[in-house]
Amino acid sequence: MALETMGLSPMEAFAIVGVAGVGAQWIAWRFRMPAIVLMLAVGLLLGPVLGVFLPERDIGPLLEPLISLAVAIILFEGGLTLNFRELHDAKSAVLHLVYIGAPLGWALSALALNLIAGLSWEAAIVFGGIMIVTGPTVIAPLLRQARLRARPAQALQWEAIVNDALGALAAVLALLVVLVGHQNLGGGEALWHLVSGVSFAVLLGLAAGGGIVAAFRRNLVPEYMKVPLLFVTVLAAFTGANAILHESGLLTVTVMGLLIANANLPSYSEIHRFKESATILLVSGVFILLGAGFSFETLRLLDWRAVAFVLSVILVIRPLTVFLSLMGTALPWQEKALIAFTGPRGVVLVAVSGIFAEQLVAQGIADGALLVPLSFVLVVATVVLHGFTLAPLARRLGLTSGDKPGLIIVGGSQFSTELAQALEKAEVKVLIADPNRRRLLSARKAGLHYYYGDILSEAAETSVEFIAYNALLSASDNDAYNTLVATDLGPELGRNAIWQVTREKEDVARYTLPSQLGGKSIAGGRTLSQYLALLDEGWSFRTTRLTDEYRIEAWREASPDAIPLALVTRDKLSFISEGGRLNEAKPGARIISLMPPDVSASASRADRATASLLPASRLPDARVAAEPEAASGATI
Template identity: 35%
Template sequence: MPDNLDTGLVIALIVAIGIAAQWFSWWVKQPAILVLLLAGLLAGPVLGLFDPDALFGDLLFPAVSLGVAVILFEGSLTLKFREIRGHGQVVTRLVTVGALVSMLLIALAAWALGIFSWKVALLFGALASVTGPTVIVPILRTVRPTRSLANILRWEGILIDPLGALAAVVIFQLVALGTRQVEDLLLAVEIFGAGIGLGMAAAFGLSFIMRRHVLPDYLHNVTTLAVVLLTFSLANALAHESGLLAVTVMGVILANTKDVNTDDILDFKESLTVLLTSVLFIVLAARVPASAFEMNWTITGALLGFIIFVARPVAVMISTIGSDLPWPERIVLSWIAPRGIVAAAVSALFAIELERAGVEGADILVPVTFAVIVVTVFVQGLTARPFARLMKVADPEARGVLILGGNPLAQAVALSLKKLDIDVILSDTSWDQIRKARMAGLRTYFGTVVSDDADRRLDLVGIGELLALSHRAPLNALACMRYAGEFGSGNVFNIRLADQAESATTPAGRVLFKDDVTLERLEGLIVKEGFEIRHTKLTEEFGFQQMLDSQSEDSVLLYGVSNEGVVYPFAEDRTFRATAGWRIAYLGHPDHSTREDTEKSAAERARAHLCEELPKPLPD
């Protein structure tokens, strides 16, 4: 780093580069961790633009430690025990037996190849076995595998993230610190006692305060952050390296405590985690010494090959014994296992500690771990889609619809699509609206569709369109911009609100319906005048023009569904040709019916009429 550069300017540049890397990752639909690590390696050992140790000095280790503590707490806050039980035997085995098998195999290979001592090899095995939603979700959205396979991969990533972090912390304390003497064993007991005890105390104390409403809502997030940092630091002060265990235990307990709403905390921690990961990974990657690139890449390549082609497949095959998962899905499941944030952040933190303790092999723990991350994310990200298509476990086309909003119009549209066997997800931040939708049998997502939580938990497999129907114009616009890259700019639709119609403001995305149709008007027709969404099936005798001629003046065309099951919302700039077999949805008054009944074709009505005219048989 040039001496004449201001330290504040360098830190600001690191933050700017990190956020730019996050944006670029979103744009190219690749996990952000890959771009962040490459940016750090380029700025540090490759070009020598800055030296983190010289820049931060003695503050480097405390800053990294606190940042990792927040990341692990946020990950553990998503671990709910009911989710482990609720997603099948395969997922449960993958995050328990499968993770253990993978860890032991990787550790054995790293030790046998002479890369690490057996203690560091076991720690590396725990780190290299963890995937994570931040790297799995972007790949799933590109691959679009079958629903069963997508659910297994997604929930494995969500659950193994905090479990893997906890396992790595435990192994670090038990193995890396050593248990050869009675004093060391007592030290391990002290570490576990302090970590678990303080984590439980902090979780129960914070949940008690939140349940009793002692704090105002706007202080929940910052108070939680303060408690996390204080718990981590206090645990480390009582027992060396017990802080990570303490914050992980704290997050798991809070996530599974009844009557404690962690959604707002998660939203805040997600934004903070994005900032922390953006800075941490650049800084940590920049710390990798240039000499690390001189390690034996033949042996390292052999280890990477073993991890990808042996350890993961063996773990998957053992985890799927006795299950009804088809073999093609098992094979693809064996291939997709990119490593993520936990492996990078925790390995870098532990490496600093191990280097201070003079443990052999600590200097190459980070480079080898980063190599695993880069290779698995890059190789599997590029090959997962063609491999899944080769194995015939990838959906050919995403035809489902994501609806933003839980108001009466949004729910009516969602139910009408569901009646036509269209896959629908309805999202809203109002629990009452989500509850109504669930009671109506709709798939729902409770939260904001533009959040990091949605990136992890919102199952978009089979979903290819967005209908932004909420009353919040900024959220509608943001969702359209967010999912234009996901679904394509031609498949995101936004409804005009009353204030936008009056100000002639053009909403983001493709504008739904006619220029005088607003969300408020459609809601008024449904709630106040009892309008309903009806479906008309077009035939050769009763085509689209005949259906239009039969419509009343106050009815509104909503969407058409083609013979292939593709949804075509009526928009200002959209034209399409609806032919026989299409179904047209419109909002109409219950007392008005078109010449074509919503459930019967013209031919069916003619047959029914003919049957009424025929004489009935005489009784015997």
């Protein structure tokens, strides 16, 4: 039972929403829990359970516009991720899920609502249209947690964002059909209202997006004003479209984001990263508001039919819709199965159904009141189910990058090759990238995975499964390029996972760079040339596993002159940084180190150097001999 409180001021309410939402996301990340589930649970705890924060009481009339504007910005940011250049082999699946899946899902959902949930046909076709949406507010955090491979992740993300706007418009169309039968509104007038509203929404999105692109390309907007201008334009376009046709603003902001994403703007990366951060804040807040604003009293309107309906949606309607839609595509059955059993609903479903429920009840359709509790139960059921099952299901189907750590080494050299071999002994997935084919010869000879091309290129975005690698070492012979790579990929992989070999003259004041540029230095402060010199002197990499009997102290005693470089645990790789605490290494961890030459070391550096200069045609690796010389941007 909720506790009686005096209520909160709007400022206190906003503070609670922010702290609870972001705090729930951090706890979910820290303890590897589904973030969406935790945010919803925190919202329910603060609202209907404890009564600490009740949106209707503490925010009042601001609640609905806040959620609407938040959803608009979330959808716009989602549109920014829909870059056609990145779609590639997922294009066919996305088109089928939109063109076939959306109308098929609408029809099947309406049928289930009528036959199973017991809704009238009028309420069923309206709610069936809204059920097309699969929730970009939910999909993005789930994909981030599950670390899916590129193609199924792209299919789910594109479907969620595009169908979110289409679902709202389908519900608008269905509502207009209902109003024609209950009001003195002609069919032609209703059709004109819909067509003109949708056309205006699309044109407004194109105009707003095109205006932004033109202004940015002609340098009419300074850098510091670009993100604020985007925010204002998104809100204005969303509000303007909704003024003509309710909920058509969702289509406007999606079109706007899609246009900007494919305009190849120089500032796109910075814009997208800022919008991504804003979206995380908004998703957190929206789910706290959603949970806190729910009333358990509305559940009394439901009976066993609601449970049967939710089960039919998850186990029958969604799988049937996906499998029928994806017939004829080249997707393997594993990817089809994953998409079929992943259909979480989000805040858009609840927000839009609440609006349309009021209009249906106002027209004398009593069971329209069931839309809100049905939508909430469906959201909770799918969020909880997919929050806990998506990652395990994807692993079972072999569609994730796995839980083992992965490292990208930028720069091909003997140092990179031997380090990669030592890391692979510790079960770390390693990729060596270099735009110079000759520098990759030693990696190719050793049978290592490599990428021939610039790791920052657009080709790399589609050829390299970045999600399979959670750390990067920039170790080319070009210090400026190392710094560029570490700085550019830092936001994607996380600053704490970006490492860089020490730059030449780094300790000289005039060469020192700000802390926000480049990656973290490895302990020892050696440059690439110094590491190569050690290898030429006979030093070698060694992978040592710690046990209960052989702990870090024993390793130090046995190898007093060793240079520890990296520590590998079951799911994490970290290089030993300056001041790093190697003493925290526990049994089961593996230490990657450089060992000095000893009497038994008979490996000839000269032989290796000679082998590295051999032409590709004389290397023993059959894969290399068969590889076309003109190939560029290929991952092996």
